[in-house]
Amino acid sequence: ETGVTQTPRHLVMGMTNKKSLKCEQHLGHNAMYWYKQSAKKPLELMFVYNFKEQTENNSVPSRFSPECPNSSHLFLHLHTLQPEDSALYLCASSQERGGRTGELFFGEGSRLTVL
Amino acid sequence: AQSVTQLGSHVSVSEGALVLLRCNYSSSVPPYLFWYVQYPNQGLQLLLKYTTGATLVKGINGFEAEFKKSETSFHLTKPSAHMSDAAEYFCAVSDGWGYSSASKIIFGSGTRLSIRP
Numbered sequence: 683e684t685g686v687t688q689t690p691r692h693l694v695m696g697m698t699n700k701k702s703l704k705c706e707q708h709l710g711h712n713a714m715y716w717y718k719q720s721a722k723k724p725l726e727l728m729f730v731y732n733f734k735e736q737t738e739n740n741s742v743p744s745r746f747s748p749e750c751p752n753s754s755h756l757f758l759h760l761h762t763l764q765p766e767d768s769a770l771y772l773c774a775s776s777q778e779r780g781g782r783t784g785e786l787f788f789g790e791g792s793r794l795t796v797l
Numbered sequence: 798a799q800s801v802t803q804l805g806s807h808v809s810v811s812e813g814a815l816v817l818l819r820c821n822y823s824s825s826v827p828p829y830l831f832w833y834v835q836y837p838n839q840g841l842q843l844l845l846k847y848t849t850g851a852t853l854v855k856g857i858n859g860f861e862a863e864f865k866k867s868e869t870s871f872h873l874t875k876p877s878a879h880m881s882d883a884a885e886y887f888c889a890v891s892d893g894w895g896y897s898s899a900s901k902i903i904f905g906s907g908t909r910l911s912i913r914p
Contacts, residue, residue, distance in 0.1 A: 686840070725887070725904040772840055786830060786839035786902060 685709045688773050688789035696764065696797050703758040705773030705793045715786070716748060716755040717772040725772070731756060734780065763796045799824040799892045812912045816875040818908050820888030823869060829891040830861055830871040831902070835855035836884045847871065858882070883912045
């Protein structure tokens with residue numbers, strides 16, 4: 683069982699669909715993240731959760747809605763997406779110690795295609 | 798605010814040759830520095846990291862990096878490239894402090910490493 687598991691690995695959806703991405707970490711970490719990775723662009727941090735509380739939202743459009751029911755699970759709810767939202771969505775977790783960010787552990791990503 | 802610059806979006810070396818991937822950073826406080834590798838259709842995997850102490854850091858797969866404060870650099874090297882090293886490499890910096898510091902890892906744009914037979 684890998685440390686950070688993302689499902690589904692691939693998702694194709696229409697612009698009017700509603701779908702969700704799921705992330706689960708088995709590492710006992712206290713912080714979880716969503717990143718967006720588009721072709722020829724740096725990784726974009728989308729959301730940060732620390733002890734289940736959202737601590738950062740990097741001006742992400744409201745068509746992306748995160749949910750963190752506990753420190754092991756993170757969801758990204760998707761609705762009325764645009765074709766430019768097609769990307770690899772990466773979940774990561776880390777253990778914060780003394781207020782300093784530890785290394786990130788990534789899942790394998792969910793490849794999203796919006797038609 | 799911190800930032801990371803990776804020089805060269807694509808580097809190509811021959812198998813057995815030296816690999817050098819360049820990373821420069823800016824940070825207002827002593828940084829934590831990371832190198833990650835990403836193979837096709839996979840997530841990022843930590844290669845190595847610098848926090849404090851010895852400035853020459855050894856990582857997995859024979860890679861190492863040296864923290865040079867005076868040059869604000871953290872270049873990644875490997876003495877002899879292998880075909881399996883072909884991947885995307887990302888340098889990252891963290892200087893966040895405080896309860897909400899979980900967001901403070903900033904990634905470079907990445908360098909794609911190709912290995913010629």
